[in-house]
Structures are given as structure tokens and as C-alpha cells.
Amino acid sequence: MNQITGRNFQVAEKEKIVQLTKDYGVEIDERNMDHYSNIGIEGWWGEKTLLPGLHQVNPIRGKFVIDLFKQYQISNSHQIIEIGCGGGIFCEYIARQGYNILGVDISSGSISVAQEHALKNNLTVNYQTASVYELPFADESFDVVMSSDFLEHIEDLERAIYEMSRILKQNGLFIFDTISRSEKSVQTYMSLESQGLIPPGVHDPFLFVQPEELETLATKYGIEFARDDNNPYGFLIEAIEIIDGSFQLESIKAKDNFGTYIGYGIKK
Numbered sequence: 070m071n072q073i074t075g076r077n078f079q080v081a082e083k084e085k086i087v088q089l090t091k092d093y094g095v096e097i098d099e100r101n102m103d104h105y106s107n108i109g110i111e112g113w114w115g116e117k118t119l120l121p122g123l124h125q126v127n128p129i130r131g132k133f134v135i136d137l138f139k140q141y142q143i144s145n146s147h148q149i150i151e152i153g154c155g156g157g158i159f160c161e162y163i164a165r166q167g168y169n170i171l172g173v174d175i176s177s178g179s180i181s182v183a184q185e186h187a188l189k190n191n192l193t194v195n196y197q198t199a200s201v202y203e204l205p206f207a208d209e210s211f212d213v214v215m216s217s218d219f220l221e222h223i224e225d226l227e228r229a230i231y232e233m234s235r236i237l238k239q240n241g242l243f244i245f246d247t248i249s250r251s252e253k254s255v256q257t258y259m260s261l262e263s264q265g266l267i268p269p270g271v272h273d274p275f276l277f278v279q280p281e282e283l284e285t286l287a288t289k290y291g292i293e294f295a296r297d298d299n300n301p302y303g304f305l306i307e308a309i310e311i312i313d314g315s316f317q318l319e320s321i322k323a324k325d326n327f328g329t330y331i332g333y334g335i336k337k
């Protein structure tokens with residue numbers, strides 16, 4: 070296990086998180102379990118996929134990303150990478166819009182699934198097994214580095230952001246979505262787990278990431294978040310919420326009142 074970095078726990082916050090998990094009857098000691106490596110192509114992609122949320126959220130996070138590509142004139146001649154791509158759900162979405170993308174994941178089982186699924190669907194997506202902690206790429210080799218539903222699984226967040234920034238070209242885009250460590254999101258994810266709607270042990274609330282923590286690390290490693298003075302954080306992030314049964318983007322009006330958020334920065 071790596072050391073947990075990049076999170077600044079407030080006084081008594083850890084006790085509060087432990088209490089919240091107990092309130093929901095979530096008792097598994099081991100957290101951040103690898104649920105993904107062994108679920109196979111059926112688990113990632115089948116009609117009875119074990120990851121329905123990732124499929125449902127695809128058009129929402131996808132639109133955010135494609136709008137950014139248009140705004141920053143990213144084309145199919147640019148180098149795009151997704152770190153923590155799993156079975157390729159998000160990579161395929163981006164590839165279908167006509168972009169070249171490389172997906173990287175620590176799990177060779179998930180990378181095999183991603184390769185098999187792309188092949189079956191006549192899609193060109195490159196995949197490679199590697200850890201975010203040691204990305205086998207030269208400095209400044211990508212125009213876009215993306216991570217989706219990934220950073221909340223990473224213990225050494227500082228090393229991960231360092232590596233992702235290292236491989237990003239100057240003026241390149243760093244695009245992310247992840248889960249905040251608010252009381253609301255801990256309650257939401259523990260409640261989903263206790264109802265059996267997400268697999269037991271897959272999330273460790275201690276690894277959830279506050280937007281300020283992400284911005285601090287990104288800034289340290291040369292990535293400047295897009296500004297938004299109307300946002301209480303002062304930088305552009307939007308919440309991904311389930312409203313009337315479907316995922317939607319919501320502007321953030323108050324701190325700590327959301328779960329998943331999406332945003333981006335530019336490498337300086």
C-alpha cells in the first residue's frame with residue numbers, strides 16, 4: 070500500500086468518516102479493493118454490466134470533454150491519453166467521436182477486455198498496461214491527459230499528479246472527474262454500497278479528493294485550473310449529479326454539497 074498523499078484531513082474529519090461508514094452498516098475493513106480486474110468483458114460491457122453508472126455517465130462527461138476539445142481545437146492529430154481507463158468505456162466514447170486515444174491501466178485483465186471490445190467493434194483505440202506512478206512515456210508527450218473516475222482510487226495522489234503533469238505538453242489539457250470528500254458524498258457512496266448498488270469495499274472515502282486539494286497539487290506541478298469567479302472555489306468545476314434518474318451537469322453554488330465533479334486545467 071502506498072502512503073496516502075494529497076489530502077489535508079481536517080481535525081476530527083477521519084473520525085467523522087468512520088462514523089458515517091458505520092451509520093450505513095458498511096463494515097469491510099479493507100477498502101479500495103480491486104473490483105475491476107476480474108470482471109471480464111461481461112462485467113465491463115455486458116447487458117448486465119457490473120458498472121452501469123460508468124456507462125450512464127459517459128455522455129455527460131463525454132460532452133464536457135468534447136466541448137473542451139472544440140474550444141481548444143484538439144483534433145485527431147493530437148495525442149490524447151486516459152489514465153485508469155479500465156475496460157475502455159470512456160476511451161471508446163472519445164474514439165467514436167473521431168479522436169486518437171491511448172488508454173492506460175494498471176490492470177492487465179482490464180486492458181485485455183478493452184482491447185477485445187475495441188476489436189469486436191472495429192474501433193481503433195491503443196491500450197497499454199502501466200501504473201500512474203511510473204508512466205512509461207517521455208516528458209511532455211501528450212496534448213491531453215485525462216482521468217475519469219480514477220483519482221479517488223489513488224493513494225499517492227501527489228505522485229500521480231506529478232506523473233500526469235510530467236507527460237503533458239506545455240499548454241496541454243489536464244481533464245479530470247473524481248469524487249469529493251464531503252459528508253454528502255461519503256453518505257451517498259456508503260449508502261449505495263449498503264444497498265448493494267455498488268460493490269462492497271470498492272471505495273475508500275479517505276481517498277476521496279477535495280477540489281482544493283486537487284488544485285493545490287496541480288498548481289504545484291505546473292497545471293493551472295480554468296478560473297470561474299462565480300464558482301465558490303474560484304475555479305471551474307461542475308458537479309455531476311443524478312437528477313430525475315439521469316446524470317446531469319450542475320453548476321456548483323456552495324462548497325461541500327456535491328459528490329462527483331468534473332473540471333480541467335492547462336499546463337503552463
Ligand SMILES: C[S@@+](CC[C@H](N)C(=O)[O-])C[C@H]1O[C@@H](n2cnc3c(N)ncnc32)[C@H](O)[C@@H]1O
Nearest residue numbers: 105153154155158159174175176200201217218
Ligand atoms: C472506476 S475504474 C474507472 C475506469 C474508467 N476510467 C471509466 O471511467 O470507465 C478505475 C480504474 O483505475 C485503475 N487503477 C487503479 N490504480 C491504478 C494505478 N496505480 N495506475 C493505473 N490505473 C489504476 C483500476 O484498475 C480501474 O480500472
